[in-house]
Amino acid sequence: MTVNPGPPEGRPQVPPVTETTDPGPPAPGGRDAKDAALDASRAVDPHGPLTTDQGVRVDDTDNSLTTGERGPTLLEDFQLREKLTHFDHERIPERVVHARGAGAYGFFEPYESLAEYTCADFLQEPGHRTPVFVRFSTVQGPRGSADTVRDVRGFATKFYTRHGNYDLVGNNMPVFFIQDAIKFPDFVHAVKMEPHNEIPTGGSAHDTFWDFCSLQPESTHMLMWAMSDRAIPRSYRMMQGFGVHTFRLVNAEGRGTFVKFHWKPKLGVACQVWDEAQITAGRDPDFHRRDLWEAIEAGDFPEWELGVQLIPEDDEFAFPFDLLDPTKIVPEELVPVRPVGRMVLDRNPENFFAETEQVAFHTANIVPGIDFTNDPLLQGRNFSYLDTQLIRLGGPNFSQLPVNRPLAEVRTNHRDGYGQHTVHPGTSYAPNSVGGGCPFTLGGGRLPEGVFEHYQERVDGAAIRRRSPSFADHYSQAALFWRSMADWEREHITAAFSFELGKVGDRAVRRRTVDNLTRVDQELAVEVARRIGEPAPDPAPADSSGGAEPAGVRLSPALSLDNLGGDGIGTRKVAVLVADGADGDQVRAAQDRMRAEGATAETLAAHGGSVSGRAGQDVAVDRALPTTASVLYDAVVVPDGTDALAADPDALRFVAEALRHGKPLAVLGSGTALFEAAAAAAAGAGSGDGPGRVAGVAVSGGGQDADAAFWDGFVALVGRHRFPDR
Numbered sequence: 001m002t003v004n005p006g007p008p009e010g011r012p013q014v015p016p017v018t019e020t021t022d023p024g025p026p027a028p029g030g031r032d033a034k035d036a037a038l039d040a041s042r043a044v045d046p047h048g049p050l051t052t053d054q055g056v057r058v059d060d061t062d063n064s065l066t067t068g069e070r071g072p073t074l075l076e077d078f079q080l081r082e083k084l085t086h087f088d089h090e091r092i093p094e095r096v097v098h099a100r101g102a103g104a105y106g107f108f109e110p111y112e113s114l115a116e117y118t119c120a121d122f123l124q125e126p127g128h129r130t131p132v133f134v135r136f137s138t139v140q141g142p143r144g145s146a147d148t149v150r151d152v153r154g155f156a157t158k159f160y161t162r163h164g165n166y167d168l169v170g171n172n173m174p175v176f177f178i179q180d181a182i183k184f185p186d187f188v189h190a191v192k193m194e195p196h197n198e199i200p201t202g203g204s205a206h207d208t209f210w211d212f213c214s215l216q217p218e219s220t221h222m223l224m225w226a227m228s229d230r231a232i233p234r235s236y237r238m239m240q241g242f243g244v245h246t247f248r249l250v251n252a253e254g255r256g257t258f259v260k261f262h263w264k265p266k267l268g269v270a271c272q273v274w275d276e277a278q279i280t281a282g283r284d285p286d287f288h289r290r291d292l293w294e295a296i297e298a299g300d301f302p303e304w305e306l307g308v309q310l311i312p313e314d315d316e317f318a319f320p321f322d323l324l325d326p327t328k329i330v331p332e333e334l335v336p337v338r339p340v341g342r343m344v345l346d347r348n349p350e351n352f353f354a355e356t357e358q359v360a361f362h363t364a365n366i367v368p369g370i371d372f373t374n375d376p377l378l379q380g381r382n383f384s385y386l387d388t389q390l391i392r393l394g395g396p397n398f399s400q401l402p403v404n405r406p407l408a409e410v411r412t413n414h415r416d417g418y419g420q421h422t423v424h425p426g427t428s429y430a431p432n433s434v435g436g437g438c439p440f441t442l443g444g445g446r447l448p449e450g451v452f453e454h455y456q457e458r459v460d461g462a463a464i465r466r467r468s469p470s471f472a473d474h475y476s477q478a479a480l481f482w483r484s485m486a487d488w489e490r491e492h493i494t495a496a497f498s499f500e501l502g503k504v505g506d507r508a509v510r511r512r513t514v515d516n517l518t519r520v521d522q523e524l525a526v527e528v529a530r531r532i533g534e535p536a537p538d539p540a541p542a543d544s545s546g547g548a549e550p551a552g553v554r555l556s557p558a559l560s561l562d563n564l565g566g567d568g569i570g571t572r573k574v575a576v577l578v579a580d581g582a583d584g585d586q587v588r589a590a591q592d593r594m595r596a597e598g599a600t601a602e603t604l605a606a607h608g609g610s611v612s613g614r615a616g617q618d619v620a621v622d623r624a625l626p627t628t629a630s631v632l633y634d635a636v637v638v639p640d641g642t643d644a645l646a647a648d649p650d651a652l653r654f655v656a657e658a659l660r661h662g663k664p665l666a667v668l669g670s671g672t673a674l675f676e677a678a679a680a681a682a683a684g685a686g687s688g689d690g691p692g693r694v695a696g697v698a699v700s701g702g703g704q705d706a707d708a709a710f711w712d713g714f715v716a717l718v719g720r721h722r723f724p725d726r
C-alpha cells in the first residue's frame with residue numbers, strides 16, 4: 001500500500017467548498033495581460049484535498065473497491081472507473097509533422113513604428129509589449145525522438161495582439177522543399193519513417209526521402225540548407241527563424257508592401273557538428289528542450305531581433321526569381337534586413353501538455369495590417385493548419401484553450417461542438433433583432449482601426465493546374481548557397497550528403513541525386529560520388545547549371561555561419577576538469593571569469609562530492625564525469641595539477657571528443673598531460689602537436705597562475721564557438 005504523505009504540515013487546510021478565486025479583469029496589454037488571462041483559466045488549485053471529477057472529496061485512490069479483502073472488484077467503484085477511463089484517454093494524436101517540440105512565453109516589442117507600412121497592432125508603438133508564445137520543433141521524428149537529429153527546425157510564434165492573434169509559423173531555414181502545398185503529403189510520406197518498418201526515427205537518411213528529392217529538383221536549394229550545419233543547431237536559442245513565404249504588409253491607407261520576416265538570435269547562430277549531434281542524441285535526447293528550459297529558469301532569457309525585408313509592390317518583378325516561390329530567398333545583399341523589434345522569451349510553461357502540446361498555430365491567423373500573397377505553398381497551408389487542429393485537438397473549440405485564447409475580445413456566432421467551454425447567452429445568428437442586432441459588423445465605408453480588411457489585390461485569370469514558368473529555376477540559389485559557404489562548411493555539407501546517400505540502398509536514387517548535384521557544383525557532385533562509391537557523374541550542360549544563371553548576386557556572405565556569430569559568450573557552458581591536486585585558485589579564476597562573462601562553468605571530476613585542491617582546499621564537484629559528456633559543453637578548461645586525469649578513461653574521452661569537435665580548450669600547466677593523452681586518442685585532431693600548436697587551444701605554461709590576459713584570450717576563443725579546421 002502506498003501512503004500519500006500529504007502536505008508538509010499535517011492535515012491540509014480544507015477550503016470551503018464554495019470558495020472561488022476571481023482574478024479580475026486582465027491588465028491591459030503586455031505580458032501581464034496574458035498571465036492574468038492564463039491565471040483565470042487555471043481551474044485547479046493543487047493545494048487542497050483530492051476530489052473526483054465531480055468535486056467529490058475522496059480519501060483513498062490506492063485501493064479498488066472489492067468484495068472482501070481478497071474478493072472481486074465491484075463495478076460500482078466509480079473512483080476506479082473514473083481514474084482508469086481518464087487515463088485511457090490521456091493521449092491525443094501527435095502532430096503529423098513537428099511532433100516533437102518545446103515552447104515558452106515572452107513578449108515582443110518594436111523599436112520603431114512601422115505605421116508607414118502596416119497597421120498591425122504589434123508593430124505600431126515603440127516599446128509596447130505584445131505577449132507571445134513560441135514553439136520550436138523538429139519536423140520528421142515522433143514526439144519521443146531525439147532533439148539533435150539532422151532536420152529542419154520549426155519556429156512558430158503566436159502574438160497575442162490587441163487586434164487578435166497573429167501566428168508567424170516559420171522554420172529555421174528560409175526556403176522549403178516544395179513549391180506547391182499539394183505536394184506536401186507526398187513530401188511528408190517520403191521523409192517520415194518508411195511504412196513497412198517505421199525506420200528511421202528522426203532522420204532523412206533513407207531511400208524514400210532521397211527518392212522523392214531526386215525526382216523533385218525543386219527541393220535542391222532546401223537540401224543544401226538541410227545538409228548544412230543549420231540542420232543540427234547548438235540550441236533553439238541560437239537559431240535564426242524565417243517566415244519563408246513572402247507576405248504582405250498593409251498600412252492604414254490600404255497600401256501593400258511585400259515582406260520577408262527574419263528572426264536573428266542575440267546569441268548568434270551556432271551549430272553542432274555531426275559526430276557531436278549523434279553522440280548528444282544518446283547522452284541527452286532532450287538536449288534542446290532542456291537547454292531552453294534551463295536558460296529561462298536561470299534568467300538567461302533568449303532574445304531574437306525581428307527583421308524585415310521590405311519590397312515595394314512596384315518591384316514585384318524586379319528580381320531574377322519569383323517572389324512567390326518559397327524555394328527562393330531574397331538575398332540580403334539585394335534587400336537588406338531592417339531590424340524592427342525584439343522578442344524575449346522569459347517564462348516556461350507550467351504544463352507541457354496544456355500549453356506546448358495543445359498550442360495550435362495556423363498560418364491563416366493574421367491580423368489587420370498583414371495579408372497573404374499568392375505563394376501556392378502558403379495558400380495550401382492556410383487550409384491545412386485549421387484542418388489538422390480539428391482532428392488533433394478534438395473539435396472546433398480549441399481556440400478556447402488557455403494557450404490559444406486571444407487576449408482580444410472574442411464574440412462570434414459559432415456555437416456548440418466538442419469541448420465548448422463558453423456559456424453563450426443570447427442569439428447566434430445574424431441578422432437578428434431579438435438580440436439587439438448583436439454581435440454587429442462594422443460595414444460600409446472606411447473601417448475603423450483594428451477591423452480586418454482584405455488587401456484588395458486584383459486577380460484575373462483562368463483556372464489552371466500548372467506551375468508558373470517563373471518557378472522553373474531550381475539551381476541558381478542552391479549554387480549561390482554553395483558558393484557563399486566557407487571551406488569548412490562545404491566539407492560538412494559534402495560529408496552530410498555522403499552520409500545520407502550512403503544510407504540509401506537504391507543505387508538509381510544515389511545516382512540521380514549525384515547527377516542533380518552536378519547542376520549545383522561539379523566538384524561537390526564528384527566528391528560525393530567518390531565517397532559513396534558511385535561513378536563520377538558527367539558535368540551538367542552549362543545552360544542547366546546554377547552557376548550559369550545568377551540569382552542576382554554571386555556571393556551572399558550573410559549565408560555563411562562564419563558571419564553569424566553573436567557578441568560575447570553569454571550562456572555558453574564551460575567544463576572545468578578537476579582532480580585531487582588541482583590548482584584550486586585556477587579553478588576559481590576560471591569559474592569567476594566565465595561567470596563574469598555570463599557563461600556557466602561547471603567542475604567535473606571522476607566522482608561527485610569534492611576533490612582536494614593543491615593547497616588543501618575543498619574544490620566542490622558539480623558533476624561526476626561518468627554522468628556527463630563533452631557534447632553537453634561548449635568549451636573545456638584543464639587546470640594545472642590534473643595529471644591524475646590523464647589515466648582516467650572518462651576524462652580522456654571527454655577531452656578527445658572536445659578536440660575532435662573543434663571546441664575551445666584552455667590547458668594550464670600540467671594539464672598538458674591530459675591534453676596530450678587525449679590528443680593522441682583523437683587521431684587527426686591535434687595529435688602529437690602539443691597544445692600550443694592546435695587551433696582554438698589557449699595554453700598557459702607557467703603552472704602556477706594564469707593572468708587576466710590568458711582568460712581574455714580564452715574568452716575570445718569561446719566566442720568563436722568552434723575551430724572546424726583543427
Ligand code: HDE
Pocket residue numbers: 095096097098101135136137153154155156169170171176178180181182183184242243244245359360361377380381384385386388389
Ligand atoms: Fe507546416 N504544418 N506545413 N510548414 N509547420 C504543421 O500543423 C503544412 C510548412 C510549420 O509548433 C501542421 O499543427 C503544409 C512550411 C511549423 O505547432 C500541419 C505545408 C513551414 C509547424 C502543417 C507546410 C512550416 C508546422 C502539423 C505546405 C515553414 C509546427 C501540426 C507544404 C514556413 C507548429 C500542425 C507547432 C506544422 C502543414 C509547410 C512550418 C499538418 C500543408 C513551409 C513550425 O498543418
